[in-house]
Amino acid sequence: MNKRSFILGLLVVASSVLSACGSGDNEEATAESSKNVTISLLHRYQESNIGKSPEDTAVLDGLKRFMEDYPNVEIIEEQLQNEDYSIKAQALAAADDMPDVFIVPGSWMTNFVDNEIVLPLNEELEKRPEWRDGYRAGTLDAGTREGQVYGIPIAAGPTHLIYYNDDLFGSIGYDQFPSTWPDLMDAGEKLADKGINLFSYGDKSKGYAMSSWISALTDRINGPQWTESILNGSGAQFTDDGFVHGISMMHELAKAGYLNKDLNSVDADTMVNYYFEGRSAAFVSGIWSAMNIVNNAPEGIAAGTRVAVFPGVEGGLGNPLSSSGGAGVYYSVNSGVEAGEKLDAIMTMLEYMTGSDSAKLMAEVGGFPAYDPGDFDTGKLHPVALAAYEASAAADATKIFDLWFDASIVEVLNTGIQGVMAGSRTPEQLAEETQQAYETFLNNP
Amino acid sequence: MGKALRPKGWVLLAYLLPGLIIYSFVVLVPIFAAFRDSFYSWTGGPKKTYISIENYKEILQDNVFWHSFLNNVLMTAYGLIGQVGFGFVFALLLMSKMVKLKGLHRTMSYFPSTLAPVIIAFLWMLIYNYNYGLLNAGLTKLGLDVLVQSWLDLTGPIVLLASIPLSWQNIGFFTLLMLAGLSSINKEVLEVAELDGATGIRKAWYIIIPLAKPTLVVASLLCIANNMRGFEHIYALTGGGPGNSSSVMALYAYETSFLRFRYGYGSALAIAIIALTMLLILLSTLALQRRDSKGGAY
Numbered sequence: 001m002n003k004r005s006f007i008l009g010l011l012v013v014a015s016s017v018l019s020a021c022g023s024g025d026n027e028e029a030t031a032e033s034s035k036n037v038t039i040s041l042l043h044r045y046q047e048s049n050i051g052k053s054p055e056d057t058a059v060l061d062g063l064k065r066f067m068e069d070y071p072n073v074e075i076i077e078e079q080l081q082n083e084d085y086s087i088k089a090q091a092l093a094a095a096d097d098m099p100d101v102f103i104v105p106g107s108w109m110t111n112f113v114d115n116e117i118v119l120p121l122n123e124e125l126e127k128r129p130e131w132r133d134g135y136r137a138g139t140l141d142a143g144t145r146e147g148q149v150y151g152i153p154i155a156a157g158p159t160h161l162i163y164y165n166d167d168l169f170g171s172i173g174y175d176q177f178p179s180t181w182p183d184l185m186d187a188g189e190k191l192a193d194k195g196i197n198l199f200s201y202g203d204k205s206k207g208y209a210m211s212s213w214i215s216a217l218t219d220r221i222n223g224p225q226w227t228e229s230i231l232n233g234s235g236a237q238f239t240d241d242g243f244v245h246g247i248s249m250m251h252e253l254a255k256a257g258y259l260n261k262d263l264n265s266v267d268a269d270t271m272v273n274y275y276f277e278g279r280s281a282a283f284v285s286g287i288w289s290a291m292n293i294v295n296n297a298p299e300g301i302a303a304g305t306r307v308a309v310f311p312g313v314e315g316g317l318g319n320p321l322s323s324s325g326g327a328g329v330y331y332s333v334n335s336g337v338e339a340g341e342k343l344d345a346i347m348t349m350l351e352y353m354t355g356s357d358s359a360k361l362m363a364e365v366g367g368f369p370a371y372d373p374g375d376f377d378t379g380k381l382h383p384v385a386l387a388a389y390e391a392s393a394a395a396d397a398t399k400i401f402d403l404w405f406d407a408s409i410v411e412v413l414n415t416g417i418q419g420v421m422a423g424s425r426t427p428e429q430l431a432e433e434t435q436q437a438y439e440t441f442l443n444n445p
Numbered sequence: 446m447g448k449a450l451r452p453k454g455w456v457l458l459a460y461l462l463p464g465l466i467i468y469s470f471v472v473l474v475p476i477f478a479a480f481r482d483s484f485y486s487w488t489g490g491p492k493k494t495y496i497s498i499e500n501y502k503e504i505l506q507d508n509v510f511w512h513s514f515l516n517n518v519l520m521t522a523y524g525l526i527g528q529v530g531f532g533f534v535f536a537l538l539l540m541s542k543m544v545k546l547k548g549l550h551r552t553m554s555y556f557p558s559t560l561a562p563v564i565i566a567f568l569w570m571l572i573y574n575y576n577y578g579l580l581n582a583g584l585t586k587l588g589l590d591v592l593v594q595s596w597l598d599l600t601g602p603i604v605l606l607a608s609i610p611l612s613w614q615n616i617g618f619f620t621l622l623m624l625a626g627l628s629s630i631n632k633e634v635l636e637v638a639e640l641d642g643a644t645g646i647r648k649a650w651y652i653i654i655p656l657a658k659p660t661l662v663v664a665s666l667l668c669i670a671n672n673m674r675g676f677e678h679i680y681a682l683t684g685g686g687p688g689n690s691s692s693v694m695a696l697y698a699y700e701t702s703f704l705r706f707r708y709g710y711g712s713a714l715a716i717a718i719i720a721l722t723m724l725l726i727l728l729s730t731l732a733l734q735r736r737d738s739k740g741g742a743y
Contacts, residue, residue: 086703087703090489090703090706093489093490094489094490094708096490096491108706111488111489111490111706112490114488114490114492115488115489115490115491115492116490116491116492117490117491204684204686205684206684206686260575261575261595261598262574262575262576262595262597262598263598264597264598264686264687265570265573265575265595265596265597265598265683265686265687279576407704407705407706408705408706408707411700411704411705415685415686415688415689416688418686418687418688419600419687419688419689419690420688421687422598422599422600422687422688422690423600424600424687424688424690425688
């Protein structure tokens with residue numbers, strides 16, 4: 001009995017393994033027979049988000065239109081959740097097994113360019129100048145290295161906007177958002193007396209502080225030259241007064257009790273919920289939160305919500321109306337793709353997904369596309385979404401640190417700021433540690 | 446087993462072979478690969494630069510790593526008390542005559558072990574939550590408002606707070622393990638002890654613990670190994686935060702590789718974790734064995 005069942009078992013295992021391999025081959029074979037070109041596409045936009053997220057809606061609509069217009073192109077598409085995407089894409093990159101087209105966040109770009117994972121696209125864009133020149137100023141920058149474009153941006157727009165409850169501020173005597181820091185602290189105190197937090201804040205997933213607070217605050221104080229100097233390695237340091245000052249201002253808000261106590265252990269969704277529940281009078285977030293308010297806020301809250309940016313800082317060198325922003329993520333092409341029919345199809349697909357029509361749609365459903373949509377029908381937009389769009393268009397976008405600084409520096413800052421907000425380390429210590437990571441990075445380019 | 450029933454050598458080998466092959470592919474090969482990568486400066490692409498033992502030198506000076514290591518050791522200590530210790534006490538209670546509805550208790554205590562770590566972490570996030578959490582609500586009900594905290598934002602006792610869910614989950618497993626060990630103790634020995642007047646704690650201390658020592662040793666080693674490679678609970682519960690205060694070695698290695706793009710250094714960290722864990726297990730095995738030979742319990 002033993003021998004027979006053993007052989008039978010082996011056969012079952014072997015056949016299932018072999019058939020699994022076989023079926024994959026078959027699929028590809030049939031695809032190739034009916035289609036001329038096959039493009040593999042890995043991204044983080046999802047069917048289930050259509051109608052909820054402007055980016056997902058616009059990109060997937062573009063893809064659908066492309067597939068209708070080009071039936072000869074087979075697209076093997078994989079949609080992943082945001083975090084799953086990061087893990088899978090990095091594992092594939094490490095194994096040198098990337099698909100043809102994929103998404104690259106700005107902070108990965110240097111690494112991917114250095115490792116020759118992504119293809120320079122200048123030549124291809126040269127053939128399509130009208131499309132290339134339609135992008136808003138600066139949105140191609142974080143995807144460009146030494147003049148070569150490696151990534152096509154999707155959405156842009158500020159990562160720093162303040163959504164505030166006009167009624168709550170009105171009840172403490174402010175008919176608009178405080179325009180100076182002393183006023184802001186005063187409002188914080190008056191709100192605290194009523195048991196309401198000035199801002200709700202949620203940095204559990206690390207990165208929120210950097211993209212929505214630190215980049216904008218540091219710019220208010222230091223001006224954009226400081227950021228440039230850090231990026232060029234031409235003298236500026238994280239231990240400079242301005243950077244420490246910005247972190248100290250965040251620390252003071254936490255220490256004074258104007259933020260929610262569980263600021264490090266809740267995520268951005270909970271932060272927004274605290275605002276919806278009236279536990280806080282405002283929250284700082286990017287343009288993506290506008291549609292969240294439109295879709296999910298209680299009616300009274302949505303009607304009373306206005307949009308502002310941080311007030312200017314006394315003696316600050318930066319523009320008090322600016323916001324951190326720019327394009328955050330890019331579509332890149334695998335460096336293994338050779339010029340020809342396939343690359344042509346890929347560029348056309350990207351134009352469908354991120355170009356003019358897609359941009360218009362994204363703006364109409366409340367997003368802020370990297371491609372300038374020109375005039376579009378603003379009538380359909382909710383007042384909050386419109387206010388966020390107008391603030392975005394008016395704001396002088398300054399660089400978002402997490403997209404520009406190297407990932408090793410970003411990680412130290414993201415982790416360290418939690419310690420500062422929890423009160424277990426000082427802003428000076430954080431500046432010191434960041435500077436150390438920065439020097440390590442400069443020494444090993 | 447009689448000789449006639451024993452399968453032939455090659456049959457045994459054939460049965461083991463699939464497992465062995467899978468094991469070497471998912472465990473041994475990656476370990477060797479990580480060992481090789483640990484000598485390179487590698488940012489995650491096709492380019493690698495050989496840098497000899499630089500990565501290991503860096504580990505020696507890496508404060509965050511050693512802080513994470515201490516957190517692992519602390520978690521192991523909490524685990525030995527919370528998982529093995531309480532598991533043993535629970536097993537003793539389940540053996541004693543005082544406790545009724547033993548089946549129910551056994552099922553209830555084992556239940557958390559069947560849940561995924563991420564679910565456990567989520568559940569405890571809700572318990573610890575500042576505004577809606579069970580813990581704070583309970584404290585308020587008891588009139589202890591002064592103790593109400595945003596628990597997961599405390600940097601001091603965060604490792605203890607993160608260890609409690611871990612113990613809660615694993616206690617059932619260790620209780621079962623102990624029950625199996627305790628049930629192998631000869632009933633007659635226990636009866637004789639009772640006739641001699643040893644009951645309750647005295648019986649446990651003088652009779653049961655010495656006789657259950659082999660089980661306790663195995664359970665302790667399992668617990669040490671589990672806690673040294675802990676990752677999921679911390680990742681889901683605190684993400685190592687606030688700051689680095691609840692970071693553990695595996696989480697730090699993961700962050701170094703996947704968030705900071707330092708795959709070579711991350712590999713070196715992974716090898717360091719294996720080495721430190723093996724060292725700790727070796728030391729504890731030696732310590733436990735020496736006490737055995739001194740006590741001469743068996």
